Amino acid sequence: MVKLASARESRLYGPHPVRNRWEYINAGIHVFAAALLFAGFSxxxxxxxDNVAGLVLILVASxxxxxxxxxDLVAHxxxxxxxxxxxxYDLQLAFVELAxxxxxxxxxxLTFTAILFVLIQVHPYVN
Known part of the structure; x- marks a missing residue:
């Protein structure tokens, strides 16, 4: 998970409790997507x-x-x-916060596009 303390502290969502809530939602979605990706590859x-269900899970996770x-990019x-x-003036801003x-x-x-092409080839009813 690509998270830095400096990035979390500099985001401007509004009052402090609202900022923390959006950070927790963002982190929760990221962890949920990682679990879906693991389930899809498993x-x-x-x-x-059923291989098609796994490919669909990978699509959702991507x-x-x-x-x-x-x-994260918009928040930074x-x-x-x-x-x-x-x-x-700041290389950390360029590389870590934006790139x-x-x-x-x-x-x-790109992963979504690749898995979608695989899904189209594997399952005849998708296209």
């Missing part, structure tokens, strides 16, 4: 019954990961008032 092991990382950008010119959520989101989207 369903793909040899000797298991979608949740993309949403959580998009939320809100923390700097969407001023990307500040990236030139990591973006690349995680991009990887989730």
């Amino acid at each position: 369903a793909q092991l040899p000797g298991r019954g 979608t949740l990961f993309a949403v959580v990382n998009a939320h 950008m809100a923390g700097i008032d969407y001023s990307l010119s500040l990236v030139a 990591v959520p973006f690349l995680q989101m991009l990887g989730s989207i």
Whole structure:
């Protein structure tokens, strides 16, 4: 899970209790998506019954990961008032706060696309 204490403290969601609640929701969705991803890949092991259900679980988990990382990216950008010119002054901001959520989101989207193509090839009724 890509979370840093500095990123959590700098987000601007509103009053302090609201900020913590959204952080817990974000972390909970991330843990739930990881559990779905584990279940989906476990369903793909040899000797298991339905491979399509496992692929669908992986699709759902990839979608949740993309949403959580998009939320993190927007929250980090809100923390700097969407001023990307500040990236030139702080490499941690560029690499950790912005690049990591973006690349995680991009990887989730690519995984979703790849698994969707596999699902279309495996199951004749999907297309």
